Amino acid sequence: MAAAQLTSTCFLPSYEGLRSSSSKVSSIVVSSPFRSSTLRSTRSLVVKSATTVAPKYTSLKPLGDRVLIKIKAAEEKSAGGILLPSTAQTKPQGGEVVAVGEGKTIGQNKVEIGVKTGTPVVYSKYAGTEVEFNGSNHLLLKEDDIVGILETEDVKDLKPLNDRVLIKVEEAEETTAGGLLLTQASKEKPSIGTVIAVGPGPLDEEGNRKGLPLSPGNTVLYSKYAGNDFKGTDGSEYIALRASDVMAVLS
Numbered sequence: 001m002a003a004a005q006l007t008s009t010c011f012l013p014s015y016e017g018l019r020s021s022s023s024k025v026s027s028i029v030v031s032s033p034f035r036s037s038t039l040r041s042t043r044s045l046v047v048k049s050a051t052t053v054a055p056k057y058t059s060l061k062p063l064g065d066r067v068l069i070k071i072k073a074a075e076e077k078s079a080g081g082i083l084l085p086s087t088a089q090t091k092p093q094g095g096e097v098v099a100v101g102e103g104k105t106i107g108q109n110k111v112e113i114g115v116k117t118g119t120p121v122v123y124s125k126y127a128g129t130e131v132e133f134n135g136s137n138h139l140l141l142k143e144d145d146i147v148g149i150l151e152t153e154d155v156k157d158l159k160p161l162n163d164r165v166l167i168k169v170e171e172a173e174e175t176t177a178g179g180l181l182l183t184q185a186s187k188e189k190p191s192i193g194t195v196i197a198v199g200p201g202p203l204d205e206e207g208n209r210k211g212l213p214l215s216p217g218n219t220v221l222y223s224k225y226a227g228n229d230f231k232g233t234d235g236s237e238y239i240a241l242r243a244s245d246v247m248a249v250l251s
Contacts, residue, residue, distance in 0.1 A: 050130035050137060060133055061099060062140060067113060068099040069121065071130075071137045093228060094122045094150060095139065109207030113143050114161060122147045122158060122240070125228055147228060147240045148199070155230040155238050160199035165214055165246060167193040167222065169237040191224040192250065193239065201243075212243045221248040 053060065062068050072094045097119045103112040115121060128141025148160040158166050170192045195218040201210045214220065227241025 050132045052132040053134075058134075060131070060138075060140075062101040064101045065104040065111075065113065065143045066101045066140060067097055067115065067143050067146065068131075068133075069095040069123065069128075069139045069141065070098050071095040071139055093125055093147075094120065096120050098138070100143075106203055106207035107205055111203060111207045115143070115146060115149065120150055122150050122155075122228070122230075148197075154233045156196060156232050156236075158197065158230075158238075158240060160197055160240060162199050163202040163212065163243045164199045164240055165195060165212070165243050166197040167220065167239050167241070168196050168232075169193040169239055171237075192219065192221055194219055196238070198243070214243060214246060214249070219250045220246045221250060222246045 060068055097115050097117050099117060100113040100115065103110060105111070123139065123141060124145045124147060127145035128139040131138045131140050144162060146161055147164050148158045148166070150158045156166075156168070160166050195214055195216050197216060198212050198214050201212045204210050222239070222241060223245040226245035227239045230238045230240065232238055
């Protein structure tokens, strides 16, 4: 019996109010002893990742302790110059402050936002709300979600804010206690490192800064799954986390 061929392009269903890149299933060729039939085409799947502000609105003023950040573009090439597909591009965690709120009141004190417009910052990975504004991607978040100020391309120069701490991660053990060489996949992620920089501390109930019980040079044990991971220009691993995620000082 002759085999029938069916060629079709199908689209996944869309959801109203959502937008992003369309997901399309490529052409399908099916060999079958049965009569040719037609696959029903549906509308393409469109997923919206950011709230779009209409062009008629030319100003966006954050309220309270919120900050508007213009997101830094994702890297399109690897360190070796290889062009990365969009699925492999790392989601950026940095950008430039373009607008700030009026601050907040704690106790009897008015506390202003600690960063100014034009400041390059690094923020928590999953913080805030993405907003497409004036043709660019922005993030609207609380000041406390900003990890620190980074004025260079090297994460070791990060200046932590509030109760954040920057730690250089200790290198993973290359061998087991018995002397067996570990593969890259079997090396356990370290949770020990050296403090590189500390923030000014959190605010107390009156709006005054409380210093942190940590200093640059301390060797510390920290919570394994806390904070934001970064790789320095020298290949070293760094992590920025809250001081409360540091569990002990080692000596």
